[in-house]
Amino acid sequence: MERIIVPPRLRVWSDGAWHIYFDPYNFVWAKVNDSGRFLMEEFRRYRTISDVARTVAERFKLEPTKTLALIDGFVNKLVDEGFLHRRAYREREREAFPKLKFAGTLYLHMTNKCNLKCPYCYNKTDRETKIKLERLGMVDPILSTQEYKDLIGRAIECGAHHLIFTGGEALMRPDAMDLIKFARQKSSTIKLEMLTNATKIDDRIAEQMCASLDIVTISLDGHEKHMHELYRGKHTFEPTIRGIKCLIKKRLELRRQKPFVCLVPVLTEKNVINLKEIYQFSLEELGADNLAPVLFQAGDHQQVSVDQIPKMEIFQQEATRLSNYLQQMTIIRPEAQDDSLLARNHCGAGGGEISVDPSGFVYPCQSLHFPEFVAGNVRETDIQEIFDDSPVLNRQRGTTVETLAVCSHCDVRFLCNGGCRATAYNVYGQMDAHNELYCNYLETMAVGKLWGKTQVSSSPN
């Protein structure tokens, strides 16, 4: 009888009673229990189904014919799924990553202004410099309402399927909600999201949000005042909580399903120990739909030093505590996480996503708003042309896990995507630097995707 071949290169992760066998070449994996693991380890010894069935029947005193049939079923399923092979291992032809016609996701920065002064804010220097230059008349003013509408309309025509309205604080722009209403009128299907600190959400804004937005993503760094305010400044906790509650109450009053309310704690070495409590407070007391924690990333400043990145052991301990808590809860996941298991070869900057600043300058991503990354300006050049022809965007798209020296040898590269390129640039000054500080985290998160329980992401939003 033919031998069953287990992939020659394997990574195995265990979590109590379950085990993941991952074949990095073919990007395929199997999640098995202890019995499955026993079989896998037998097949790793180049054995046939009947040999293994005999061993199992003798060892566990089982009826031989039934045992053979069960093992045959197990093998057939994993052969069909492309994990096990008959006779010889077959490396799959890896499909080329498709050339994108346009960015699926656009970060639209509505204003440089913000009513808060979070010391870690990744675009603080960029925004504050532009505000000063605009006051001095040294840069073009921000896009007018009509120019913004033209941008939204054109992005939708070009095929964007997700617009993320952000800033600064988007709600500091008086026409913010009108522009979002306009986007909704232009397309009933496009995903519209706003990132906000929630302090400006009142009854009227909440109603407008319910009318047009799919997701409202709100920053919340602690379940208690002192922790939230440590990073977000004095007197910010109550207004944030009031804003969150107001939106959730309005959605209930209007009997709407949307917007999905997702809270985002930026995790540092200080608040990571409260990760579970932040979830508990957000889900049980505030009634949020889910959370999407993000690790603190070094941005366009070094005011909060990289020492603020949580220690790996503490993070893992807290992630386990959170996971135990979440097992008892029914969590609705934001739609954005659905495709997290597709193989990807880079972080999305300049390809799947691009970022536009309030004056119309286009950058590869929201954390790369530096003069050297300007790809063009929508006032001068059509955004499709910028996407197709900009050398900056093309160079960025060419930086993939296959071209990054360390990542190109890593087993989980197509799950991890090499981490955030903006972070590499911010920390090491080089776009293609290895994200050494975050690599441990990134591997843990990549494997977490296989377990279906990665809660934390490594780049803002």
Ligand SMILES: C[S@@+](CC[C@H](N)C(=O)[O-])C[C@H]1O[C@@H](n2cnc3c(N)ncnc32)[C@H](O)[C@@H]1O
């Ligand atoms: C720049 S803010 C703009 C939206 C809004 N003002 C807010 O704070 O939610 C977008 C998101 O990035 C997060 N963020 C800011 N700086 C960060 C950093 N250094 N590392 C990780 N996330 C960061 C914020 O907490 C927020 O969730």
Ligand code: SF4
């Ligand atoms: S993180 Fe948001 S709220 Fe804080 S300073 Fe930056 S833009 Fe403002």
Ligand code: SF4
């Ligand atoms: S950042 Fe680390 S975990 Fe991610 S692909 Fe590169 S080497 Fe692998």
